[in-house]
Amino acid sequence: MSPQRRSGLGTNQEAIRRHNLGTVLRHVHGAGQTSRAELTSLMGLNRSTIAGLVSELESLGIAEHATPLEGSRQGAGRPSARVRIAREGPYVIAVDLGVDRAVVARVGLGGHVIQRAQAPVLRDGEAWQVGAAVATLIRTVIEGAPSAAPLVGIGISVPGLVRRSDGLIRLAPNLEWHDVSFGGIVLAALGLDVPVSLANDADLGALAEHTRGAGVGVDELIYVSGNVGVGAGVISGGHRLEGVGGYAGEVGHLRFNPDGRPCHCGNLGCWETEVGAFAIAEAIQCPPDKVAQLDEVLDEFDRPSTALRATGTSLGQGLASIVNMFNPQVVVLGGYFRSLYRLVGADVDAGLADRALPAPLESVRLELPGLGSDSPLHGAAEIALEPLFVDPVAALGTALVDVRARLAG
Amino acid sequence: MSPQRRSGLGTNQEAIRRHNLGTVLRHVHGAGQTSRAELTSLMGLNRSTIAGLVSELESLGIAEHATPLEGSRQGAGRPSARVRIAREGPYVIAVDLGVDRAVVARVGLGGHVIQRAQAPVLRDGEAWQVGAAVATLIRTVIEGAPSAAPLVGIGISVPGLVRRSDGLIRLAPNLEWHDVSFGGIVLAALGLDVPVSLANDADLGALAEHTRGAGVGVDELIYVSGNVGVGAGVISGGHRLEGVGGYAGEVGHLRFNPDGRPCHCGNLGCWETEVGAFAIAEAIQCPPDKVAQLDEVLDEFDRPSTALRATGTSLGQGLASIVNMFNPQVVVLGGYFRSLYRLVGADVDAGLADRALPAPLESVRLELPGLGSDSPLHGAAEIALEPLFVDPVAALGTALVDVRARLAG
DNA sequence: CGCTCCTGTCCACCCGCACAACAAATCAGT
DNA sequence: ACTGATTTGTTGTGCGGGTGGACAGGAGCG
Numbered sequence: 005m006s007p008q009r010r011s012g013l014g015t016n017q018e019a020i021r022r023h024n025l026g027t028v029l030r031h032v033h034g035a036g037q038t039s040r041a042e043l044t045s046l047m048g049l050n051r052s053t054i055a056g057l058v059s060e061l062e063s064l065g066i067a068e069h070a071t072p073l074e075g076s077r078q079g080a081g082r083p084s085a086r087v088r089i090a091r092e093g094p095y096v097i098a099v100d101l102g103v104d105r106a107v108v109a110r111v112g113l114g115g116h117v118i119q120r121a122q123a124p125v126l127r128d129g130e131a132w133q134v135g136a137a138v139a140t141l142i143r144t145v146i147e148g149a150p151s152a153a154p155l156v157g158i159g160i161s162v163p164g165l166v167r168r169s170d171g172l173i174r175l176a177p178n179l180e181w182h183d184v185s186f187g188g189i190v191l192a193a194l195g196l197d198v199p200v201s202l203a204n205d206a207d208l209g210a211l212a213e214h215t216r217g218a219g220v221g222v223d224e225l226i227y228v229s230g231n232v233g234v235g236a237g238v239i240s241g242g243h244r245l246e247g248v249g250g251y252a253g254e255v256g257h258l259r260f261n262p263d264g265r266p267c268h269c270g271n272l273g274c275w276e277t278e279v280g281a282f283a284i285a286e287a288i289q290c291p292p293d294k295v296a297q298l299d300e301v302l303d304e305f306d307r308p309s310t311a312l313r314a315t316g317t318s319l320g321q322g323l324a325s326i327v328n329m330f331n332p333q334v335v336v337l338g339g340y341f342r343s344l345y346r347l348v349g350a351d352v353d354a355g356l357a358d359r360a361l362p363a364p365l366e367s368v369r370l371e372l373p374g375l376g377s378d379s380p381l382h383g384a385a386e387i388a389l390e391p392l393f394v395d396p397v398a399a400l401g402t403a404l405v406d407v408r409a410r411l412a413g
Numbered sequence: 414m415s416p417q418r419r420s421g422l423g424t425n426q427e428a429i430r431r432h433n434l435g436t437v438l439r440h441v442h443g444a445g446q447t448s449r450a451e452l453t454s455l456m457g458l459n460r461s462t463i464a465g466l467v468s469e470l471e472s473l474g475i476a477e478h479a480t481p482l483e484g485s486r487q488g489a490g491r492p493s494a495r496v497r498i499a500r501e502g503p504y505v506i507a508v509d510l511g512v513d514r515a516v517v518a519r520v521g522l523g524g525h526v527i528q529r530a531q532a533p534v535l536r537d538g539e540a541w542q543v544g545a546a547v548a549t550l551i552r553t554v555i556e557g558a559p560s561a562a563p564l565v566g567i568g569i570s571v572p573g574l575v576r577r578s579d580g581l582i583r584l585a586p587n588l589e590w591h592d593v594s595f596g597g598i599v600l601a602a603l604g605l606d607v608p609v610s611l612a613n614d615a616d617l618g619a620l621a622e623h624t625r626g627a628g629v630g631v632d633e634l635i636y637v638s639g640n641v642g643v644g645a646g647v648i649s650g651g652h653r654l655e656g657v658g659g660y661a662g663e664v665g666h667l668r669f670n671p672d673g674r675p676c677h678c679g680n681l682g683c684w685e686t687e688v689g690a691f692a693i694a695e696a697i698q699c700p701p702d703k704v705a706q707l708d709e710v711l712d713e714f715d716r717p718s719t720a721l722r723a724t725g726t727s728l729g730q731g732l733a734s735i736v737n738m739f740n741p742q743v744v745v746l747g748g749y750f751r752s753l754y755r756l757v758g759a760d761v762d763a764g765l766a767d768r769a770l771p772a773p774l775e776s777v778r779l780e781l782p783g784l785g786s787d788s789p790l791h792g793a794a795e796i797a798l799e800p801l802f803v804d805p806v807a808a809l810g811t812a813l814v815d816v817r818a819r820l821a822g
Numbered sequence: 823c824g825c826t827c828c829t830g831t832c833c834a835c836c837c838g839c840a841c842a843a844c845a846a847a848t849c850a851g852t
Numbered sequence: 853a854c855t856g857a858t859t860t861g862t863t864g865t866g867c868g869g870g871t872g873g874a875c876a877g878g879a880g881c882g
Contacts, residue, residue, distance in 0.1 A: 012440060039829095081827045240656070328663045429838065488859080
């Protein structure tokens with residue numbers, strides 16, 4: 005039973021098959037490698053049913069069977085056949101658009117980054133220039149793909165507000181973009197027509213950490229991203245919190261200090277003016293041209309200054325508001341907050357404990373990203389893969405095979 | 414496709430039937446009255462399937478068929494038979510525990526309040542005393558129930574933090590309760606054993622407004638409740654946002670003015686210290702013993718004072734943080750905010766527009782509760798009814814019949 | 823070398839929904 | 853008032869999909 009998050013629809017058995025097939029694939033994807041027996045117990049279905057589903061995945065070229073592991077013994081009984089992702093199976097292109105560089109990766113099911121490439125992005129570059137650069141990187145990583153493997157889609161992580169209905173980039177302050185249809189630009193530059201999904205970098209960080217990072221199995225998770233601006237991605241009930249337009253999680257403009265500095269949003273003392281990259285850069289006297297690499301600058305510190313510790317306290321106090329609002333189980337600190345937390349973790353913890361309500365405080369823990377700085381990239385891969393888990397057959401139907409030849413032509 | 418919000422499970426056709434039966438009932442409940450043709454188009458199932466589901470509901474005693482309406486013509490073709498809630502069908506008890514009074518209602522499917530009773534609650538009363546009073550009210554409203562009608566459960570709205578795993582009231586500041594198992598107390602006073610669900614009043618307000626109030630069809634909705642303290646209930650993606658413990662939505666302690674007044678939570682200048690009942694009472698020089706009836710006091714004003722207008726601005730500015738965080742489509746102002754918004758709506762709107770980001774602001778609208786002050790009561794009924802929509806057969810299995818006789822015994 | 827335990831495969835079976843054909847009920851036009 | 857078009861209720865048949873049992877395969881244990 006799963007669900008139509010969209011409400012009110014009935015279910016027929018065709019939908020069952022779709023859902024079960026997708027769920028099997030989701031499990032294989034999540035674990036990278038499983039056994040049919042494990043799938044049976046995880047999904048609560050009959051052995052025969054699982055066998056049928058797995059064999060369908062194999063005939064679709066998505067999964068492969070493998071001989072049981074030699075070494076590991078897991079008790080008596082016939083060892084269960086392994087199920088793993090097919091070697092030449094479907095893949096996606098993940099793009100992490102940063103403020104100073106773009107990372108592009110070819111990612112297979114199971115979250116394997118098969119190949120990656122990156123290039124600097126000019127500050128205040130035009131969107132079409134960036135799109136062309138990204139398209140070149142995409143061509144590079146597709147180069148190595150087996151021609152039989154289908155390309156399912158492209159996922160793009162954007163440091164800004166993305167409208168969920170059509171993927172339009174409404175506002176990316178640090179790229180100075182307004183209302184840019186970046187997905188269309190990249191597709192045009194490539195000359196391809198595949199599904200493109202765009203989303204906010206913090207949302208994708210949350211998704212990735214939930215799937216294969218520090219928050220596996222945690223259905224109430226928040227990823228707070230320090231990435232010049234400050235944003236958050238929220239997973240609640242195991243699903244992304246999006247809001248009507250897709251703009252949910254804009255925590256950077258929480259009211260923090262009404263007497264504080266002016267924020268580019270027009271208000272005074274938003275949280276971002278205290279813990280944003282420019283605020284931190286000022287606190288550590290970092291030159292403005294290195295703000296985009298603030299994490300590396302911070303990593304060179306070994307002892308925090310007083311100003312930096314105050315920033316840590318502000319981070320914790322702001323997190324308290326977030327914890328009070330969402331009551332999460334895990335808060336993952338991404339972007340340069342990762343480096344910051346390593347330096348002034350105690351102050352962050354103290355600030356949080358000082359301002360959060362007892363009830364939500366007792367069940368929350370702060371964590372560093374399990375995927376390092378690659379969380380948004382992995383999240384971009386996840387949204388591009390998502391159609392496969394909803395309906396594998398349909399997703400493969402819209403996928404492109406022999407992409408290299410199409411790119412050449 | 415439907416649902417398991419809990420992830421990873423497979424679906425079999427037994428689950429299909431459960432889900433479809435529950436979904437049919439949910440539609441009948443939502444509309445109060447429908448036709449089979451409408452159900453067919455809403456659920457996307459075949460006519461014959463709908464017929465089977467409806468007849469099963471009828472044989473369960475939940476639904477009745479009725480002759481098509483005489484007057485209304487809806488085009489050519491055979492008129493579709495009406496489906497409505499059975500007259501002696503299942504019902505629930507809804508309890509709205511306020512800080513100064515308790516309201517108890519017998520509510521049938523369709524959200525019909527069949528009978529209601531209320532009584533004042535002593536301030537700083539012991540939990541068992543309140544429980545006994547509530548039990549008496551429950552006996553009163555059950556008195557009039559047909560003995561054939563099954564009691565499905567009891568839903569209780571609580572002005573405080575409720576742990577979702579077991580319904581324990583962790584903290585109800587205005588009742589001065591800590592860790593009270595109020596559900597158990599009421600059941601013991603009744604001598605019954607039926608399912609009891611407890612939840613926060615704002616969460617239930619959101620649920621009710623989503624189901625049959627100002628937010629029907631709106632899947633991104635927030636109910637902000639002014640009820641001595643300030644809290645919010647969030648519906649996102651059509652589901653309640655709960656958080657791990659069930660404490661999500663504690664917006665009263667958002668940082669608002671760090672130089673402000675001390676809050677009972679230990680911090681300075683929480684939003685609640687600016688727009689909470691005590692702050693407003695002070696602004697309008699309302700005597701402290703009437704704070705619990707602040708809405709009535711406010712209703713007697715016809716022109717807002719300057720202080721009240723400032724409060725309205727603060728309300729709007731705080732809502733801006735909420736709008737930025739959740740990007741809702743509708744924000745419903747419940748509790749005494751209802752009265753306040755009638756007086757100083759323009760200031761609230763201005764405060765919101767001033768502080769919210771453009772993107773979330775353009776898609777949000779403020780509304781008054783469609784259910785007046787009964788939102789939490791209706792929400793309490795909804796959570797008690799919820800099991801019926803998940804699995805009608807199972808829910809009727811645990812329901813109590815002939816409750817009057819059991820109460821007497 | 824048994825025995826036991828677990829898993830894969832194959833089969834018949836059941837359950838639930840779809841579909842087609844027919845009947846019923848209403849509206850529109852003549 | 854009659855006729856055709858339209859829409860819905862009813863019924864029987866068919867199909868898809870998961871279940872469950874019987875049997876075989878493979879491993880550990882004594």
